[in-house]
Amino acid sequence: MNIRYDMIAVHVVRPTASGSSHEFLQLRRAADDYLGGTWQIVRGTSHTGEKAWEAALRELKEETGLVPREFYKLSLMEHFYLVPGETVWHVPSFVAVINREDAVRLNEEHDALRWIPRDRIDAETMWAGERLVLAEVMREILDSGLSKPHLGVPIRPEPST
16 A cells, blocks of 8 residues: 655635625536546645645645735645545645635646635535535634634745846
8 A cells, every 4th residue: 555645635715705604616627637527626736846735835826827916834734535545634734815806827737726614615525535624724723713813824835037
C-alpha cells in the first residue's frame, strides 16, 4: 500500500449578496477527466519542494484564477483510500475567502461552476470527509471560532514582472 501526502484541498467561500451568510464554490469536473461530471472543490498535488499552502494557492489560481483576500489552514485533514494505485491519501485542507465580485475563470479540468448556500452545502457535498472539514470551516473560520486567529496563512504577493 502507498501513503501520499502531496494532495491539497481548497474550500472557496464568499459572502452572500446580503452579507448575512456565505456561499461555497463547487467546480464540475470535465466529462473526460477523472471523476468527470462530479462537483468538486479545488484539489491538486504539490510540486517537488513546494509547501502545501503554496500548492493550495497555486492550484486555486490555476483552476479558478482566484487570489483570496483571506487564507486559512485547517486543523483537520481529509483521509481517504483509492483503489487505483492502492493509495491512502492524507490531504491538508485550506479555506480561501474571496470577495463576492471576484470572477472565477475555469481551466480545462472543469466545465461549470456553482455557488452553494451555506445551509445547503452538506446536502450538495459528495464526500463524507469533505463534510467533516466543512464543519470546521463553518465553526472556526466563518463563525470566528477560538482557533481562527491561529489558522491564518499570510498571502505573499506575487513578484512583479
